Amino acid sequence: METEHYRVEEELLGRTPRRVARVGNLVSGMAGVGCMQLFILPFIAVGVGMLLFSIGGTLVAAGGSDMPGSVTARRDTSDSDGNSYKVDFTYRRGDDLYSGSSNVSSDDYQRLEPGSNVTVQALSWAPSILPAVREASESRNKSLIFFWGFSILWNALISVFVWAIFVWPIIARRLIADGTPVAARLIEKKADSSDDSTTYTLLYEFAPEMGFAEPVKGKMTVTREQWESVASGDVLTALYIPLRPHWSVLYKFADYRAAAD
Structure with a gap:
């Protein structure tokens, strides 16, 4: 993978665990997640019951x-x-x-x-x-x-929401705090439209440090503005957990940032 113009973000080069800060307004972000969690709790209770x-x-x-x-x-x-x-x-x-x-x-x-x-x-x-x-x-x-x-x-249906609302935010935060940075190349941009919305997805691949003969592929849902800001072939920083390289995130579009020391 040609990365001559690529540089890992400076705040990712320090020791781990990194200090993590949420992108955007912390209070509104936490409130939004909290509201979604409260909304889904009754449905979880019904499933457990x-x-x-x-x-x-x-x-x-x-x-x-x-x-x-x-x-x-x-x-x-x-x-x-x-x-x-x-x-x-x-x-x-x-x-x-x-x-x-x-x-x-x-x-x-x-x-x-x-x-x-x-x-x-x-x-x-x-x-x-x-x-x-x-x-x-x-x-x-x-x-x-x-x-x-x-x-x-x-419960199969609710588990999708549990993963997205409860589990993935924890994983995403851990990726920023402890993830290994690596150069990832965008291999495809997808825009899937339904009757009232469009989902924008970036597909990328990267080569973990060891243990994998083939590149690991990942995908990330982003906003329209983020989707339009990149092109296939661009090289961005991905963060992954070495023991679970299929858990990864594109740092540029993550909900969290590594705070500078």
């Missing part, structure tokens, strides 16, 4: 103990999505009496009349958590399959 429900229900279905119980009431609720059916029941573990409820199918709802004796599945070490009527196990299993599928899809 669904995952815990799925795990708990599976533990009950696979390893729950049978306990004697009886149906105490039935509930039929109608809304715009149709009818939902639920039965309330009590059950005993030793001398202790517990109560619970389960969503059931229409057929199970008709069979399980108040006063009916049933077998309740529950965890012996936590009998009050997600008890289920064994006689309605088919309904329970269908619900578990739905919750597992939905929770996996939900």
Whole structure:
């Protein structure tokens, strides 16, 4: 790679860890990140809740103990999505009496009349958590399959935002503080447009100090002004972590700067 006109920024030549400063207004930058983190927290909580429900229900279905119980009431609720059916029941573990409820199918709802004796599945070490009527196990299993599928899809989607909002800022700051500077050549500029926005991306490559026969490629999303300020073939400073060279950032367009000593 020809780098005769390229120079590493002076503030990157000192010892690590470097002192790090945020580019632009520190207060507004932190406030923006904080607002995004607060906004996403309820969605994370929903995902964690669904995952815990799925795990708990599976533990009950696979390893729950049978306990004697009886149906105490039935509930039929109608809304715009149709009818939902639920039965309330009590059950005993030793001398202790517990109560619970389960969503059931229409057929199970008709069979399980108040006063009916049933077998309740529950965890012996936590009998009050997600008890289920064994006689309605088919309904329970269908619900578990739905919750597992939905929770996996939900958490997979949320993980993208968690990475971008919580994880990547930590990595980006570490790259400025501890990253190894290296000459990186821009190999492509991409502008991907949708109905209401355009995403500007710079693709680059660099050669780590050791251990890689081929150059490592990276990409970075930038603003339109930053995208227009460079051309394919330009050489810029990239910072990378030697143990994870695929984590890298173009220093010129990073959200942080190394503060001069």
